[in-house]
Amino acid sequence: MPDWKDDWAPMVARVGEDFAQDGEVRWGVDAIDASALRRYVEVLEFDCPLHQGTDAVAPATSFATFALPAMWAPGEAPIFTSGARDAEPERSPLKGTRPQGMPPTSAYMATDFEVDYIADARLGDRLGRRGNRLVQCEPKETRVGRGAFTTWEYEVINQRHEVLARCRFSMFHYVPHAAADRRA
Amino acid sequence: MVDWNEQRHWSDVREGDALAPVAFPLTVYRLVMAAGANRDFNAIHHNTAHAQSTGAPEMYANVMLLQGMWERTAREYIGTAGVLLAIRGFRMKAFNTAGDTVTVHGRIRRKWIEEAEKGATDPARRHRVEIEMWSDNGRGVSVGPGAIVAGLPF
Numbered sequence: 264m265p266d267w268k269d270d271w272a273p274m275v276a277r278v279g280e281d282f283a284q285d286g287e288v289r290w291g292v293d294a295i296d297a298s299a300l301r302r303y304v305e306v307l308e309f310d311c312p313l314h315q316g317t318d319a320v321a322p323a324t325s326f327a328t329f330a331l332p333a334m335w336a337p338g339e340a341p342i343f344t345s346g347a348r349d350a351e352p353e354r355s356p357l358k359g360t361r362p363q364g365m366p367p368t369s370a371y372m373a374t375d376f377e378v379d380y381i382a383d384a385r386l387g388d389r390l391g392r393r394g395n396r397l398v399q400c401e402p403k404e405t406r407v408g409r410g411a412f413t414t415w416e417y418e419v420i421n422q423r424h425e426v427l428a429r430c431r432f433s434m435f436h437y438v439p440h441a442a443a444d445r446r447a
Numbered sequence: 448m449v450d451w452n453e454q455r456h457w458s459d460v461r462e463g464d465a466l467a468p469v470a471f472p473l474t475v476y477r478l479v480m481a482a483g484a485n486r487d488f489n490a491i492h493h494n495t496a497h498a499q500s501t502g503a504p505e506m507y508a509n510v511m512l513l514q515g516m517w518e519r520t521a522r523e524y525i526g527t528a529g530v531l532l533a534i535r536g537f538r539m540k541a542f543n544t545a546g547d548t549v550t551v552h553g554r555i556r557r558k559w560i561e562e563a564e565k566g567a568t569d570p571a572r573r574h575r576v577e578i579e580m581w582s583d584n585g586r587g588v589s590v591g592p593g594a595i596v597a598g599l600p601f
Contacts, residue, residue, distance in 0.1 A: 302480075302483065302484040303484050303485060303515070305480070305484065306477060306480045306481045306484045306485075306512065306515075307471075307512070307515045307516065307518075307519050308519075309515065309518075309519040309522070310449070310451075311449075311451060311519075311522050311523075311527065312451050312527060313522075313527050322515065322518050322522075323518060323531045324511065324514040324515045324517070324518040324534075325485070325511075325515070327485075327510075327511055327514075328484075328485040328486050328487075328511055331486050334488065348496070349490065349494060349496055349497045349500070351490065352488075355488065355489075357487060357488065357489050369501075370491070370500075370501035370502070371489070372489075372491065372501075372539075373509070373510035373539065374538065374539055375536075375537060375538045375539070376510060376514065376534065376537040377533075377534060377535055377536070377537065378533060378534050379532065379533045380531055380532055380533060406502065407501065407502030407503065408501070408502055439500060439501045439502045440502060441500065441502070
């Protein structure tokens with residue numbers, strides 16, 4: 264009987280591959296503006312003056328936020344296609360890269376993060392994510408479900424293609440135990 | 448309240464010094480604000496029923512909110528002239544759920560002069576500290592222990 268981990272073998276075989284083709288940059292939806300910056304620090308009650316005023320610097324930990332693409336953009340197919348209370352959007356940039364051959368999973372969570380900060384981002388900068396190299400894929404069963412930990416390396420750049428940060432981000436994509444029990 | 452006019456200097460820092468801990472009560476209200484603020488709309492962070500269907504006990508704080516907590520805590524120590532250079536070992540090992548209070552702690556693990564930065568435009572990049580960082584909640588350490596590497600004016 265094949266082991267469920269065998270389903271992940273195609274992904275494990277692709278460790279080392281950069282899934283961003285030809286230096287493709289996935290740009291954040293908007294340039295950093297005062298309103299977005301204010302909201303980022305507001306929930307943290309973070310009153311450092313560096314992050315206020317007309318020459319504000321973005322908190323370093325906000326790069327991931329400002330490099331996120333839109334959930335939906337004009338001309339794209341709808342993402343809200345079900346009226347079910349807990350239905351998920353059809354697409355989300357938060358789900359990370361899901362290459363063809365990746366086993367189906369219904370849940371995901373961030374697990375680990377490491378970053379080297381190279382330069383600041385300021386009001387008016389537009390951030391993007393360049394590169395998307397899979398550096399680890401480890402199938403694993405945890406107390407929440409079966410799936411795999413994947414680790415990705417990428418850079419955050421600004422509109423001048425200057426590198427602001429080098430990041431290593433890990434996620435756990437999984438089938439929750441309750442769902443797996445239903446399938447069995 | 449932090450007096451941002453006061454600046455800590457590298458020469459003032461001693462290995463073993465503790466950062467002032469910062470507490471972040473996690474209410475549903477705050478988690479919803481966080482989703483809107485940092486755009487992590489994954490429903491595990493604002494929908495209890497959905498979070499529980501994925502094996503979590505309750506909706507829980509997202510990675511960007513938790514990282515921001517570390518940044519605020521470290522920034523309050525290094526001041527406005529300090530430079531945040533790296534985050535290491537940011538491992539979310541337990542859920543930080545609605546109803547928890549997350550408290551972020553830090554301690555100076557080491558200080559050194561980074562010779563590779565000799566001649567750097569910003570001298571704060573040269574005088575470095577490694578701050579051991581961790582978050583805990585009512586059930587123990589939930590994030591880390593990891594580290595923030597920062598630079599301070601001499």
